[in-house]
Amino acid sequence: MCGIFFSARLNDAPGASIFEEISQKLQNANSTRGPDSQGLYRASVACAPDSPSPTTPHAFSLEFYASELRLRGDRIIVQPHEKDGDVLCWNGEIFDGMEISPQENDGVCLFDKLRTLETPEQIRDLFGSIEGPYAFIYYQANSRRLLFSRDPLGRRSLLIHKPSQVAPYLLLASVSAGVDSRYEFEELPTNHIYCLTFSHAHLNFQEVFNSYLISLPRLSSFPDAPTTPFAEPSQVNTILPPHEYIPQIESLGEVPEYLVKTVDDLIYHLDQSVMLRVRDIPQRSHVPIAEPIDLLNVAFENPRKIKLEAEGNTGGLSKKQKKARSKAGPSVEQPSVSYNVPDRITGLQEVEELRRLCPDRVWNFVEINVPYEESQGARQTVESLMSPGRTVMDLVRQSLAIALYFASRGVGQIRSSPGADPEPYTSGARVLLNGLGSDELLGGYGRHRTAYNTGGWQAVIDELQLEIDRIPTRNLGRDDRVISSHGKETRHPFLSLTVLEYLAKLPVHYKMDPRLEIGFGDKMLLRLAAWKLGLIGASQRKKRAMQFGSHSARMGGERRGDAILE
Structure with missing residues (x-):
């Protein structure tokens, strides 16, 4: 179990000190989820300008934070996982679909595998091939893509605050720090893998988010796509019982032959x-x-x-009975706590x-x-x-x-x-x-x-x-x-x-x-x-x-x- 947190904002957006306070507050809230270690990684992403001759180039300030509860591997791991600018914040467990020895940490193994992939679709298919509860935030440095999601059943929490006019920053967190007028979190839906590309830095981050966020369906529509057995929950068997079917169980101690x-x-x-x-x-x-x-x-x-x-x-008492009981007053003997x-x-x-x-x-x-x-x-x-x-x-x-x-x-x-x-x-x-x-x-x-x-x-x-x-x-x-x-x-x-x-x-x-x-x-x-x-x-x-x-x-x-x- 881990607490993961991510933030993104334009470097030249107003309110830097207020944003720093929000970030620290959310880091503290997520730290209790992982008492064994905590880590913070910051990056700045220069982006194409939103006009032909800007006075200064725009850049996004990215912040990755994670706290770790050690439940896998033979040593304590400090998150976020980072190498060559690629970053993974991982809150999950892989129980099937990837070979991981008892001595290994699944977050480390997953990060190594992610770094071999290039496209969002390949990353989507990787997560469709593993089983376990998870929420993740992954940044791919060379493509300037941020991918994030929860497992198909939503067994791990991941909240999102989308950039708005009054709160122009993106926040992702395992847990919020309670009600705060400076953010508006909602549960991240589980039916997609989300991908945001930091390709252009408009002055309005809300427009960037709306223009460059894509939602990848869990299942690929291509016929030659790799097998992804854990992309979606299975559908219920729709076959009706035989018309003449009657209960065949008289006791839990006697299992009928067909069962x-x-x-x-x-x-x-x-x-x-x-x-x-x-x-x-x-x-x-x-x-x-x-x-x-x-x-x-x-x-x-x-x-x-x-x-x-x-x-x-x-x-069930009548009004007269209730009135009589009220006049009698409370019982002198207080009921004992049981x-x-x-x-x-x-x-x-x-x-x-x-x-x-x-x-x-x-x-x-x-x-x-x-x-x-x-x-x-x-x-x-x-x-x-x-x-x-x-x-x-x-x-x-x-x-x-x-x-x-x-x-x-x-x-x-x-x-x-x-x-x-x-x-x-x-x-x-x-x-x-x-x-x-x-x-x-x-x-x-x-x-x-x-x-x-x-x-x-x-x-x-x-x-x-x-x-x-x-x-x-x-x-x-x-x-x-x-x-x-x-x-x-x-x-x-x-x-x-x-x-x-x-x-x-x-x-x-x-x-x-x-x-x-x-x-x-x-x-x-x-x-x-x-x-x-x-x-x-x-x-x-x-x-x-x-x-x-x-x-x-x-x-x-x-x-x-x-x-x-x-």
Whole structure:
């Protein structure tokens, strides 16, 4: 995980001191993502004049900054990567498509490969041949081209401020420094590789940007183009189940014959995906048995929930009953704070299942308890990290942001055995595995059942395709910014493009069956695989969003989802 930042401005543009302040502010914001090393590289690019006889030649001032979290290779690397004027700021991991030994750094290998390429199309095709989460900024000195993009699923954050009349500079950054009138960031779309050529220096940088920026589609239109298996997410299999198809599963413990190989294949693909995401972390192999695994479990003190539990649900009371209760005044006995939230209860149950299956492994169940005042004190920081998301919907409806913030910080307590007194503990893990993607790919949401009830299997297929199409514009960039603020990196085994392709190509009725009960038919294939691996309890649990399971949702009461955060 790295923090990357780039800026470009005309040398003779006004406001140099203000721009320097903005640049430093954004460098500081991106430095927390990479605690191991930080680096800065500056370049000046003289360009053709915008008039036949200019008084002074115009030039662009370019600035490249990167902070590094070392997760690959046998030594710490200082970014940006630079040689002969070529510069790469790399925030990503290459898990497939390029041979990289455990001793090598993927950013170094990628930079070496990029320097052998000449055209933007060749560079586009290179990125279409590698799999992994990434965001990059690459400057090619001889052509004066700047190329930048995110991976097709948007698993890494990259924000852009486009030059404007009032803010005439280009900014690219992993994370902003919160709301500031001097820039207006937006998430960079994932469906193109962007290329800006610094060929002419008009006095108006906005015109330069609009005239010389090209957007390369991820896939080449030429028939003889090289193979790029990771250029775009796969499309969903559109074949409908046989008309006479009826549910053939009576128990998760009995895999029907037609799904035996599919269950085994899913286990294989997920095992490979996890292996690729953990094996080359420095000084670690594919999770040796002697290495503990931290299970981060976050619970919030939510006054609204505590009051509801103490007083009961007043929504069903009559006006007379509410008035009587109000006259009686508050209870003298204050309700006690309990962190026994739904996710804590099921988490404790599941860790015992894991200990039973792998008794030689140390499983650290990290109880991360967040008092109300502490969560409110972190709100401004979290909102800044979420930026450019600025609505209550970002923080409340998807209250994952604040839950992920405290979970990734990893400060909590562990117990040596069930019932033992807790001991303070801070997780030192730098890589966090996240299960995001399973619901989207395997039909785990209630809307998939609704789709079937309203439009049959075809509606389910259409909804599953929409799920894949929406992944790049959902919350991955936001989650990346929040989690990485603690110098941690999140990795998504289900969102490997290889796993995605495998699941997308399966017939819909192999993955789910909305005719079966909740907790059985939703994510049916995954539940069968979990049962086969011995995760009996986990295989039968119903879906519950983290913000509700941890009680991070609606701590401040009801607010409109599109209201702007103050």
